[in-house]
Amino acid sequence: MPPVEFTALLALATAMSFSPGPNTTLSTALAANRGLRHAMRFVCAVPVGWSALLLLCAGGLGAAVVAVPALRWGIKAVGIAYLVWLAWKLSQSGQLGEADAARMDVGFWQGAALQFVNIKAWLLSLTIVAGWIVGREDSLQRLAVVLPVMALFALSSNFAYASVGALLRHWLAHGRRLLWFNRAMALVLVVTAAWMVRA
Numbered sequence: 009m010p011p012v013e014f015t016a017l018l019a020l021a022t023a024m025s026f027s028p029g030p031n032t033t034l035s036t037a038l039a040a041n042r043g044l045r046h047a048m049r050f051v052c053a054v055p056v057g058w059s060a061l062l063l064l065c066a067g068g069l070g071a072a073v074v075a076v077p078a079l080r081w082g083i084k085a086v087g088i089a090y091l092v093w094l095a096w097k098l099s100q101s102g103q104l105g106e107a108d109a110a111r112m113d114v115g116f117w118q119g120a121a122l123q124f125v126n127i128k129a130w131l132l133s134l135t136i137v138a139g140w141i142v143g144r145e146d147s148l149q150r151l152a153v154v155l156p157v158m159a160l161f162a163l164s165s166n167f168a169y170a171s172v173g174a175l176l177r178h179w180l181a182h183g184r185r186l187l188w189f190n191r192a193m194a195l196v197l198v199v200t201a202a203w204m205v206r207a
């Protein structure tokens with residue numbers, strides 16, 4: 009892959025991975041409520057699920073989703089419903105550890121599966137497959153470069169957001185700070201869901 013294309017890939021990866029979205033919001037909220045160690049299951053699940061999504065898009069699933077509007081709308085509907093449900097559960101949590109009791113406990117496999125209903129993940133996967141992989145003579149070599157780079161960005165961005173959540177954990181334990189923090193994170197999820205409606 010020419011250096012110019014690789015630089016463009018890194019710029020896209022930085023912009024998409026480190027901008028707020030469902031994954032980074034959940035990473036932050038899980039670490040703030042349950043600690044960094046607990047959030048790491050989700051943080052590690054994101055690159056696994058996203059890598060699987062990228063591989064499937066490169067293998068032709070992305071073209072099927074684009075070609076069949078009902079399938080695209082189905083993915084959107086499930087993703088939006090899941091984000092709204094998570095937002096509602098999160099908005100009810102006002103004490104450390106209460107998020108678990110409210111079933112705001114997103115584990116590894118849930119985190120990996122979330123990538124398949126995350127419109128931001130689909131858009132990024134389809135963009136990368138169309139722009140860097142499909143139709144190239146060296147498509148397999150390109151995929152071998154793109155996949156670990158994007159997985160590293162997914163891991164790094166979610167770890168960074170989870171670290172911020174973990175740093176805020178003790179400060180949030182006083183008064184009603186955690187409740188308002190959780191409601192702010194829930195609002196981000198709802199805004200993301202609203203964006204998904206229009207995407």
